[in-house]
Amino acid sequence: MGERSAGDVRTADGAAEIGRRVLRLRTERGLTQRQLAEPAYTAAYVSTLESGKVRPSEAALRHLAARLGVSYEELTTGRDPHDAVRLRAGLTDARKTLATGDAKDAAVLFEELMAEAERLGFRDERATALVGLGDCAQETGELAAARAHYEAAEQLLADEPLPRRVPAIRGRAVAHFLSGELRYSCYLLESAIDELNASGLHDPNALLLLYTASIAPYMDMGAHARAARSAELALALAPSVDDPGLIARLHRGVARTLIAEGRTAEADASLAKAQELYEQLRIHTDLAHCHWMRGYVHAQDGNLERAERELSIARDMLASKRATLYVVQVEVELADVLRRRGRTAEAEALLLPLLKRSTGDGEPEAAADGVAGGGGAAGDGGAASGLTTETGAVHAGGAHRLLGLIAEERGDAATAEEHYRAALSLLERTGAAGDLADLCRLLGDLLRRAGRAEAAMDAYRMGLGHRAAPGTTTLGPAPAEPPV
Known part of the structure; x- marks a missing residue:
């Protein structure tokens, strides 16, 4: 600030x-x-x-x-200006702790700094601490708390220029995205982009933050053209930005659009650039995301051994930071690779505990990765094709989908159908079009093979409806582009 x-x-x-x-x-x-x-x-x-x-x-x-x-x-x-300098140095240290260590340890530091900033009357430093607390809560899967922190930061800065509020807006949009509220996430990001461009507040850092954050929800709704356009605009802004962390995030977002287009070699090259920057910055969580996405790229190319290795590295790195939200996402994707390698018992050993978490035994909220739902890799918010609700609907849906596939491979059609229907029930509220269409296809194929033609047709129709919905006028006009 x-x-x-x-x-x-x-x-x-x-x-x-x-x-x-x-x-x-x-x-x-x-x-x-x-x-x-x-x-x-x-x-x-x-x-x-x-x-x-x-x-x-x-x-x-x-x-x-x-x-x-x-x-x-x-x-x-x-207020003594030396207090402000001391607070800002403390906030920098807390941010480093979040990047390299445990999110809960970082949250303790941010809490202390926020209380001191409030006592001394330093509004900007208090808002910075609130954004930090939101980032900590998001990493540990406490999405409701994360949103509350971001909203409080926005309220503190309500009379400040919009670029100052963008980190809090972006954080809140990502939290809504991870909670399965795709359209509202896009609404927050698009509104801020339009306001920045319309008011002449052409802040490259703020715009880059917003454009990269919009890629993941666009992809999950099937609005691939918008996601690609956001990536193009972000790339155009890159020469005006000197924050290496933002540039690394850009490369991750661009990689996701390249993966969707089947350009896996280019996606891997983009991820390698991001990984190099994160290694230099020692930002461990984002470095783990790069391993995660590279694992997905290798899985798409059929190199399952390398995919397993990269995903295992990502899981171990995130587990060491107790980043619960992202660990469960990676485990769903790793389970898919293990299933494809014929190691179904190991896959089930990963998936069944995730389902127990989603049924309300007190575990934090979490999101599923997109391979489980049929279509993505970790994006700006860490989620891939899957999203989450406050009860963990999408990672549970992804786990049910994989367990359905395993049951089908064993010839247990009744159990497979149960898992597919459970996954559909969980995912329908999120609007993750690609995941839903894929599940409807799987269920339709299962029913058709069982001779239940009418039920199969109903499943296929449902899938076509989900596939046709995204990327249309229901999203509203695309956000304005920055002035030349």
Whole structure:
């Protein structure tokens, strides 16, 4: 968060509060009103000011601050600027802890810094801490808490320019995306993009953050053209951005669109660039996401041995950080690779505990990865084709789908049908069109082989309905492009 303007600082405290502060500081320094006032002002003016009967001008405040040996900000707000520097350094350390260590440890640091910022009256630093808490909660799967933190940060910065609020908006949109609220996630991101472009607030960092965040929900709704366009616009902004973390996130988002187009070699190259940046920055969670996505790329190419290796690395890295939300996503995708390698017992050993978590035994919310649902790789929010609800619907749906496939391979059609229908019930509320269409096809094929033609036709029709829905006018107009 940046410094507030002089005008914002000046209005932070009222005339009476500033007057009391001038009186206290003058008395502590043993100065008379005349000594403080001269040569620019009179003792009578200082007396009036100290009594709170007049609001001093900025020039008067700067004169008085210089005579009292304090900063302009400290005189007008009562806050020592050294406190702000110390708080910002602490926030940087907390962010490093989140990147390289345990999210719960980072959350403790952010909580302490937020409380101190509130006590000292530093609004910007408090908002930064709230965004950090949102990121911690999102990583551990506490999506409702994450949204609450992001919303609180937005409210604190309500009167600030939009670019200052974009990190909180992006965080809230990703939390809604992981909760299965695809359209609302897109609405938040598109509204912010349109407002930035329409108001002339062409902030490349803010726009890049928003465009990359929109790729994942677009892909999951089947709006592939919009996802590709967002990737193109993000790439066009890249030369104007000097944040390597943002550039790495861009490469991950672009890789996802390339995967969907079958351009796996280019996707792997894009992921390699992101991975190199994350290794330099020592951002372990995002580095794990790169291993995760590369595992998906290898699975798409049929190199299941390399896919298993990359996914196992990703799972171990995320588990070491206790990133519950993402561990379960990777495990669903890893189970799919194990099933394809003929190791169904190992796949089931991964999937069954995930289903137990989703039935309400107190585990955190989590999301399924897209291979389980038929179509993606980890995107901006860490999720792939799958999304989540607060009860873990999508990772449960993905697990049911895989267990259905395993049951089919064993010749147990009744159990397979149960799993497919359970997956459909879980996923229908999310709008993950590709996953739903794939499940309807699997169920239809199963029913057709069993001679239940009418039921099979119903399943196929349902799948066609889901496949036809996304990417149409139901999404509204595409967001505006940045001005040339």
